[in-house]
Amino acid sequence: MxxxxxxxxxxxxxxxxxxESRPGYLEMRETRPDTYEVVWKVPALGDRRLSIHLEFPEGTQVLAGPAASFSDNAYFERQRISRRGGLVGTSVTVNGLAATQTDALVRVIGLDGTTQTTRATPEHPRFAIEETPSSLRLAWTYTVIGGEHILxxxxxxxxxxxxxxxxxxxxxxxxxxxxxxxxxxxxxxxxxxxxxxxxxxxxxxxxxxxxxxxxxxxxxxxxxxxxxxxxxxxxxxxxxxxxxxxxxxxxxxxxxxxxxxxxxxxxxxxxxxxxxxxxxxxxxxxxxxxxxxxxxxxxxxxxxxxxxxxxxxxxxxxxxxxxxxxx
Structure with a gap:
């Protein structure tokens, strides 16, 4: 036996x-008041990308881009956006996650260098941008990422x-x-x-x-x-x-x-x-x-x-x- x-x-x-776990990655860096440089990385195979897309809050304007490229089995999209009053207190949605088995790691960097790190998942594709990021949330996010990687x-x-x-x-x-x-x-x-x-x-x-x-x-x-x-x-x-x-x-x-x-x-x-x-x-x-x-x-x-x-x-x-x- x-x-x-x-x-x-x-x-x-x-x-x-x-x-295999291949997460997306979103970075939004505030470069001046109410203006953000956005880098959006999506898993891809050759020139075929995963069909997940960003939805910014109402009132967001695109100032430059998006500029798209493929590299190392990933799709990259870069753009500059602006919103009166900034993004703090609003929510961003990663559309299409519900149809996938992946998630997206999100990093929002303010003018003062404070960083919020969170995840958008198929069950919760919408995430809120906080004024004061929580260390507890950061710890939980990376614990989940580590657990998912080994499993x-x-x-x-x-x-x-x-x-x-x-x-x-x-x-x-x-x-x-x-x-x-x-x-x-x-x-x-x-x-x-x-x-x-x-x-x-x-x-x-x-x-x-x-x-x-x-x-x-x-x-x-x-x-x-x-x-x-x-x-x-x-x-x-x-x-x-x-x-x-x-x-x-x-x-x-x-x-x-x-x-x-x-x-x-x-x-x-x-x-x-x-x-x-x-x-x-x-x-x-x-x-x-x-x-x-x-x-x-x-x-x-x-x-x-x-x-x-x-x-x-x-x-x-x-x-x-x-x-x-x-x-």
Whole structure:
């Protein structure tokens, strides 16, 4: 029976991460009283953009633009707008979100440098522009972004799934996940703050390779041989955690950090990542407890399904991501 727990874990991971999270990004910077420079970034594929559009409050005038362009699988729209009395106290709507599975990160920067950071979601596409942005709202926004990134990131979840399959002792599992958490927290902070600069595509390819490695370790353990990860799970998890942290930093760079509240945003993005990771591991452990109660006999080869599936998907990513950055 235990051998088929692996199949359940893989199915759970694929169910959770079936869609990639690619948020839109809106920045409105007040350059002089009642006048704003607007940058609107929308997920795109080639020259096809996601059909989401901005609706400004009544009385808003367009002074320049919009100027549109495509770059790095994103659509960019820049314009200058003005409204008598400014935008504080009004609401802006992101139309079309209800038909998507994405959201939009919003940043409004006033003349005095105060920054409001919030999210527009399919359930709540309209957001209000506040006079005094709340630190609590900022913390919540980045916690949600971090949680969504880990729960919608198939590569990170497959790596965690493989660790759970490999490390059988509850004590060792806690230590292994703690080492992974500590390591990716370090590189997430270092890369986000600009202390470390590593190109994104090679990092993504190496992350996929780390999943192949751990999946192979699961297969090796099943044949009665102790691999490197089983002998030193904390060391392996810490080493690969440093790599995965660079991947998290790449996701965070997509939405950016508010200049006046970088520590808060960085801290709570990481909190969101950890909460999402713990929720996923909790779901796996609940699934194990449930399957243990099912009185069925499983085939002797059943345990191989999950590591082979995880390894094959990750191997495909290695090739795909390597080809992407080779000239």
């Amino acid at each position: 235990k051998k088929w727990v692996a199949i359940f874990l893989l199915g759970l991971g694929l169910r959770v991460v079936g869609h 919608l990131g198939m590569d990170h979840l497959l790596f965690v799934s493989a660790l759970v399959l490999l490390v059988k002792s509850r004590r060792k599992l806690i230590g292994t996940i703690t080492a992974f958490t500590g390591a990716h927290s370090l590189t997430l902070a270092a890369a986000t703050l600009g202390w470390v600069h590593v190109p994104g595509p090679p990092v993504e390819a190496c992350i996929a390779l780390s999943i192949v490695f751990v999946a192979a370790e699961v297969l090796q353990r099943g044949t009665g041989r102790k691999g490197l990860t089983e002998r030193w799970p904390w060391c392996v998890a810490f080493s690969f955690g440093l790599l995965h942290g660079l991947g998290f930093a790449g996701a965070l760079s997509e939405v950016g950090l508010p200049p006046q509240a970088i520590p808060i945003a960085l801290l709570f993005f990481n909190v969101g990542v950890e909460l999402g990771q713990l929720a996923f591991i909790g779901a796996i452990l609940l699934g194990i407890a449930f399957l243990r109660k099912i009185p069925l006999r499983w085939p002797s080869w059943g345990w191989r399904v999950a590591p082979y599936a995880i390894g094959c998907v990750a191997a495909f990513w290695v090739v795909e991501r390597t080809v992407a950055f080779i000239p």
